Amino acid sequence: MIKVNRAMAEEAVRNRLRAERAAPLLELDTAYIRALEVGAATGGIVEQKQALRDVTEKSLSALTLEQLGGLSLEAALSLEPVGGGN
Template identity: 50%
Template sequence: MIGINRAKAESITVDRLRVEREPLLAELDTSYLRALEAGDDASLIIAEKQALRDITEKPLTGLSLQQLAALTIDLVLDM
């Protein structure tokens, strides 16, 4: 019988989400710098960056293994 390690599945999911958010954070970094240079308000950009950082802190224990496999950044942000 093949057993599934729940903790490992959650760890893999979190690692995958970290990889997926890297380009999004890089894009927001660029937007943030442009806003600073232009003297624009960057508070929305800061909030978006923080929301992306917080996705790895969301509890995943209530999700099934199929939900973990299908989890995307957008779904985590909506949790």
């Protein structure tokens, strides 16, 4: 029987999410600079960037190992923060 270290599995998922969020953060950085250049609102962009930064602080404890393995960045964004949120 194979045993899986839950903590190591969760950390591996967090590392994958960090890598997956890099491209969207770069795109949002570009959108933010363009918005500043034309005097457009940046609040929505800032919120999206913060959500991507916070994705690695989401609670993964309720997920099965199978769910952890298949967790997408989009699905992770909808999880509760560690501690249950605000």
